[in-house]
Amino acid sequence: MATQEIKKQSPKVYIDRPDHLSGGHRLCAGCGAPVILRQVLMGAGDSPVVVSNATGCVEVSTTIYPYTAWKDSYIHSAFENAAATISGVEAALISLKKQGKVTEDFKLLSVAGDGGSYDIGLQAISGALERYHDIVILCYDNGAYMNTGFQRSAATPKGAWTTTSPVGKVRPGKNQQRKNLTEIAIAHNIPYVAQASPHNFRDLIYKAEKAFAVKGPAFLNVLSPCPRGWRSKESDSIQLAEAMVKSNYWPLFEVENGVYKINYDPKKRKGAVADWMKQQGRFRHLFTPENEWIVEETQEMTDYQWERLKAMEEATARFAPQEAAEAQEPAE
Amino acid sequence: MAQTEAKTLAITGNGAVSLAMKQVDPDVVAAYPITPQTDVVQNFSQYVANGDVKAEFVTAESEHSAMSACIGSAAAGARTMTATSSAGYALMVEVCFVAASMRLPIIMTTVNRALSGPINIHCDHSDSMLGRDSGWLQIYNEDAQEAYDATVMSFPIAEHKDVRLPLMNMYDGFIISGAIGPLKPLSAEQVQEFIGQAPDYPRLLDAKNPVTMGPFDGLHGWYFEQKIAQNIAMDNALDVIQDTYDRFYELTGRRYEHLMKYRMDDAEIAVVVANSAAGNARAIVDKLRNEGIKAGVIKLRTFRPFPVKQYAEALADVKVVGVMDRADSFGAPGGPLYMEVLTSLYQEGQCAKAVNFIYGLGGRDVFPQNIEDVYRRLDAIAKGEQDAPRERVYVNTKGM
Numbered sequence: 180m181a182t183q184e185i186k187k188q189s190p191k192v193y194i195d196r197p198d199h200l201s202g203g204h205r206l207c208a209g210c211g212a213p214v215i216l217r218q219v220l221m222g223a224g225d226s227p228v229v230v231s232n233a234t235g236c237v238e239v240s241t242t243i244y245p246y247t248a249w250k251d252s253y254i255h256s257a258f259e260n261a262a263a264t265i266s267g268v269e270a271a272l273i274s275l276k277k278q279g280k281v282t283e284d285f286k287l288l289s290v291a292g293d294g295g296s297y298d299i300g301l302q303a304i305s306g307a308l309e310r311y312h313d314i315v316i317l318c319y320d321n322g323a324y325m326n327t328g329f330q331r332s333a334a335t336p337k338g339a340w341t342t343t344s345p346v347g348k349v350r351p352g353k354n355q356q357r358k359n360l361t362e363i364a365i366a367h368n369i370p371y372v373a374q375a376s377p378h379n380f381r382d383l384i385y386k387a388e389k390a391f392a393v394k395g396p397a398f399l400n401v402l403s404p405c406p407r408g409w410r411s412k413e414s415d416s417i418q419l420a421e422a423m424v425k426s427n428y429w430p431l432f433e434v435e436n437g438v439y440k441i442n443y444d445p446k447k448r449k450g451a452v453a454d455w456m457k458q459q460g461r462f463r464h465l466f467t468p469e470n471e472w473i474v475e476e477t478q479e480m481t482d483y484q485w486e487r488l489k490a491m492e493e494a495t496a497r498f499a500p501q502e503a504a505e506a507q508e509p510a511e
Numbered sequence: 512m513a514q515t516e517a518k519t520l521a522i523t524g525n526g527a528v529s530l531a532m533k534q535v536d537p538d539v540v541a542a543y544p545i546t547p548q549t550d551v552v553q554n555f556s557q558y559v560a561n562g563d564v565k566a567e568f569v570t571a572e573s574e575h576s577a578m579s580a581c582i583g584s585a586a587a588g589a590r591t592m593t594a595t596s597s598a599g600y601a602l603m604v605e606v607c608f609v610a611a612s613m614r615l616p617i618i619m620t621t622v623n624r625a626l627s628g629p630i631n632i633h634c635d636h637s638d639s640m641l642g643r644d645s646g647w648l649q650i651y652n653e654d655a656q657e658a659y660d661a662t663v664m665s666f667p668i669a670e671h672k673d674v675r676l677p678l679m680n681m682y683d684g685f686i687i688s689g690a691i692g693p694l695k696p697l698s699a700e701q702v703q704e705f706i707g708q709a710p711d712y713p714r715l716l717d718a719k720n721p722v723t724m725g726p727f728d729g730l731h732g733w734y735f736e737q738k739i740a741q742n743i744a745m746d747n748a749l750d751v752i753q754d755t756y757d758r759f760y761e762l763t764g765r766r767y768e769h770l771m772k773y774r775m776d777d778a779e780i781a782v783v784v785a786n787s788a789a790g791n792a793r794a795i796v797d798k799l800r801n802e803g804i805k806a807g808v809i810k811l812r813t814f815r816p817f818p819v820k821q822y823a824e825a826l827a828d829v830k831v832v833g834v835m836d837r838a839d840s841f842g843a844p845g846g847p848l849y850m851e852v853l854t855s856l857y858q859e860g861q862c863a864k865a866v867n868f869i870y871g872l873g874g875r876d877v878f879p880q881n882i883e884d885v886y887r888r889l890d891a892i893a894k895g896e897q898d899a900p901r902e903r904v905y906v907n908t909k910g911m
Contacts (some may be wrong), residue, residue, distance in 0.1 A: 227718035231583060241701055242726035244733060247629040255725035256582045263576035267541055267583025274538040277565065281588070283718040303579065306572030308874060348590035416792045491777070 182371070182392050182435065183500075187385040196221045197250075199228060207239040209413030211314075211403030211420065212237050212319045214377045218291070219317055219399065222387025223286040228249055229272075230288050231265035233295030234258035236326040237319070242469070259299040262307035262316055269312040284333075286391045293334035297360050304310040304361035308367040308396045315390045315397045318360065321405035329394040329408040333358040335378050338473035340461045341408070343464035351428065351470045352461070356480060373433035377404075378421040382431055382442055389433070402429045409478040410460025422455040427485040428477075438499045439492040448485070452478050517695040518665065524687035527655035527694045528594070528620050529554035530681075531662035533564055534702040537618075538589035541569035541580035545599035546632050547684035548622040552594060569655055574599035578606045578617075586724050588714030590666070593617065594686060597624035600638045604645060608785070610677045611646025612737060613725060614744070616669035616709070617677040619647075620662065623786065623837075624684040625873045633874020634684040636785065640847045645896045646741050648678040648748055649815040651785040655692045657812075658682040660765060666706040673747040675712070683787040685874070705762060709719040746815040752813055769818035771810040774800060778807030779827065780889040781854055784835040785811040788870070788877050792835075795882045799890075806886050817851050823859030825850075830893040831864045833885050835906075837871045843886035845903055864892060864899040870906035881907045 195502060199220035214316060216237065232238045232274045238255045241248040256264050264289050275281040289307070291300050296318035304316055322342045323332040331341040337356045338347050344353035362373045370393040373386040383401065390397035404416035411419060411468040424443060425427045431443040453474050456462040465473050522530070529551045532540070544552045559568045569584075571577035572594050585591040593793065595603060600621055610617055621639050625631040639649060648669060654659040661680045669678040683689065697705070713722045728734045749769070750773075756767040773793050775781060782792050788811040799806040809825055828831055836846025844850060845867035852864055868885050871877045891897040905911065 227721070229587070229715045239727045239729060242723055244726040244728050245731065247723035247726060249723050250721065251724045252717070252721040253713060254583065254586050255727075256579060256613070257606055260576060260579035260606060261581075263579035264570065264583035266569055266571070266576070266582030267585075268540065268587045268715060269583075270539045270569045271584040271587035271589035271591075272581065274565065274567040277589070277714060278538070281716045283716075285716060303576050306576050309572070310570065355538060407587065432904070447694050 183390045183494060184484040185270070185385065185388050185392055187263045188359065190381065193221050193380070193384050197225050199223065199250050200241070201248050201250060205243065206236060207407055207413070209404065209406040209416040210236070211377050211405065215319050215383070215401045218377060218383045219288070219387040219401075221384045222372075223288070223386070223391050226286045228288055229254070229268050230263070232250045232260045233261040233269060233291035235292045235295055235372055235401060237290060237292070242303040243343050251285055251449060257284075258295055260303050260415060261289045261291045261295060261300060263303040264465045265314050266310060266312050287315065289314060289316045292320060292325070293318060295322045296474045297333040297358050305363075305367065308369050308398065310362065311369070311395050313395055313430070317388070317399045318402065319401055319403035321403040321408060323408050325405045333406065337379055337477055338462060338470070340464065346464045348431060350351075351473060359399075364400070367384045367396075368437065370395045371433070371435055371457060374400045375431055376402045376420045376424050376429060378417045378424065378433060379443065386433060389435075391451045408461065410463070411458055415429060415458060419455050422450055426452050426454065426481065428452050430479045430485060430488055432488060437500075438495045439488070441488060441492050452481055467498065487501065517697065520694045520696060521691050522655060523689055523691055524655040524658050524682050524695045525550035525552065525622065525689065526554065527659040527696075528662055530696060531659045531702070531820065532592060533558050534697065534699040535548060535592070535663065535666065535706060536564045537565045537592045539569065539584040540593060541571050541577045541584060541630045542593045543571045543574045543577045543595070543599060545574070545596045546832040547688045548594045548596040548599070548620065548721075550688070551622070553621060554612065556855065557893050568589065571668045574602040575606060577836055578610065579602040579884070580616060581611050581617045582606060584713065585617050586613065587716045588712070588908070590709050592619070594620040594622070594778065595827070596622045597638045598627055601626055601641060604642055604788055607642055607645045607647060609678070609725070612866055614675040615677055615872070616675055617679065618662070618669060619679045620680065621679045621681050622684045622688045623681050630874040632684070634686055634837070635872045636681070637872075638681065639681045640838040642679070643815060643847060646676065647815060648674075648676050649813070650678065650680050651811050651814055652680060652682040653786055653789050653810060654687055655694050657766070659694055660763070660767070661704050663705060664755050664759050666709070667758075668748065670737055670751050672710055674744050674751050676741070676744050676748065681786065686787045701762065703867070707758070708911045719858045732809070748816050749818060756798060766880070767812060769813040769821050770825060773806035773808040773810070775809065775825055776829075777805055779830045780886060780893050781807045781809055781829045782833045782835055782882075782885060783809045783848060785813060785814070785837065785848065788835065788837070788882070790851060791877065791879050791882045795879060795886055796881070799886055804886070804890055806890070811848065819855040819858055822855040823861055826856060826863055827837050827861060829863050831866065831889045833866045833889045835870055835885070836867045840874065852868070866899050866904060868904045868906050875907055884896065
């Protein structure tokens with residue numbers, strides 16, 4: 180299907196799609212990951228899917244032997260290699276279809292957290308994107324190694340407390356700003372890259388559907404609230420994701436064949452990073468006179484990244500195919 | 512099947528194995544180049560470029576990803592191959608354990624090369640010996656012909672329903688991989704008939720019967736039993752391998768056994784050795800036999816599973832055995848092969864004298880004189896002129 184035919188649908192349309200992940204998995208209350216997975220897999224419609232999953236929260240909570248929450252075929256082999264594993268599945272699919280040994284179509288999805296994507300799995304993801312497999316690579320980014328008890332990753336925000344960037348007399352949490360994995364994926368010149376959040380489910384499902392539809396690799400980076408690691412209330416998860424998007428910290432945008440499109444533009448920024456940082460215990464120590472500079476720096480970084488993103492949208496607009504640009508819905 | 516008279520090619524070890532890969536024409540190859548395996552990947556790339564094979568070729572960005580892609584491919588239901596050496600194998604090892612535990616019959620050529628450091632591109636067996644506990648079947652090969660034959664024979668062994676284990680074939684880097692030797696190849700049709708179709712097994716690419724592979728064992732605890740099942744499959748492989756060797760003999764007239772005995776019938780001293788050095792050992796044995804010394808050679812083929820009874824039987828009447836290791840296990844009682852051979856003797860209640868010779872590390876030459884020295888020492892021990900040293904004996908070292 181051409182991606183310009185894919186439009187954001189009403190919730191009614193999405194809710195009638197088959198559920199690929201069953202209930203009864205053991206992810207925490209308030210966890211973003213299963214919400215994201217359901218939404219992403221709604222983008223696969225009724226097509227069978229093969230899911231390749233890195234070691235992590237989703238893996239240990241959905242496949243506790245002898246149970247499985249997966250209605251599709253699923254494989255976990257190690258932490259750093261979900262994207263390499265799905266590369267092999269894709270090669271097998273091409274080969275066996277060519278020989279008539281497999282007749283069905285499958286959507287292929289690789290799933291990893293930020294540890295398995297920004298850090299240990301980065302090479303495998305980069306290799307898979309460059310080899311141009313027809314796959315979707317999903318990162319659910321909760322900003323640390325939450326499965327093993329909140330160790331810092333390259334996705335952990337500056338100043339955040341984790342168990343390997345603890346707060347002490349001389350250190351105020353993590354010392355470094357986060358890596359921009361979405362831009363790294365874009366630099367692979369692949370057909371589709373998008374950033375999304377589970378609070379805007381229509382936007383996320385629409386992006387997943389596009390990611391599955393394009394011929395070639397697609398990368399989705401989705402913000403995933405983690406009450407345990409963020410030290411936040413379970414009931415606040417979706418609202419926190421929304422606040423992080425509205426402050427422009429986690430912009431919703433997509434890059435199709437190199438053309439940037441911002442999907443949610445608040446025009447004038449709604450709220451500051453301090454608003455949602457205050458709701459998360461991992462940032463509690465930052466609201467002191469000696470540490471407030473980290474909040475300010477994060478705000479400055481956020482504003483800069485947002486302006487840069489808008490500039491990229493403007494700069495790449497002239498490369499958009501005309502008909503496709505008209506067919507797309509205006510931003511919400 | 513009738514024996515066939517094939518023409519003889521002059522070909523490198525890597526050329527022979529890539530020819531076998533072309534004739535097998537698996538569904539998927541995922542690989543990464545490394546010296547001295549590189550020609551295998553290059554040759555296969557050329558077959559793909561020429562349209563000579565149907566295989567999908569995944570040019571992975573590392574050996575870790577190559578083996579991970581092999582896992583995905585084999586789990587999806589595709590016949591899958593790869594090749595590596597040395598550091599590349601070491602990088603794979605984490606996921607090699609996963610491949611074995613998932614019971615995926617991936618076939619890998621491991622061209623033996625020393626592990627770093629210091630970095631050294633030449634032959635020893637430290638790479639494949641690193642994986643001796645990984646759950647892979649391991650077959651060692653002396654020359655291009657053996658490596659070719661082993662590649663063809665791998666499929667009925669690894670894919671057998673009582674085995675279902677990944678299999679690696681070894682031969683010596685440069686000495687065999689890059690040197691030209693004779694090869695009597697089969698025809699592609701003979702290869703296809705011999706390997707047949709892989710038996711059906713649950714696979715990812717079955718929309719009607721979706722399957723969860725590699726689940727988390729954390730709470731209910733079947734890990735232990737899973738490991739026992741891998742060992743049962745290893746035990747089963749002993750017969751499956753020999754049956755496959757026998758069937759191959761029917762086709763080619765080339766006879767293979769778990770261990771290849773040379774002039775062992777009345778041998779009083781013997782050497783156990785793997786891969787290319789076996790040829791030197793046979794030549795020395797011929798020389799010693801002319802002097803009336805009852806010497807023999809046991810060439811290792813099957814290392815995993817280790818054929819304990821066959822070693823005990825072969826060494827039953829031997830007074831002194833020299834076990835030649837082209838790899839070491841630092842701090843252990845000896846090299847890996849030495850420990851396996853001694854354990855086999857002990858399990859069968861035998862106690863021949865044994866000496867461990869470490870040779871050829873990092874590609875150090877092993878000259879006929881070095882092998883002769885080994886046998887002369889065994890002979891002196893057998894005659895009571897010397898005691899058997901308990902420590903390793905290093906062969907052809909400098910300044911030590």
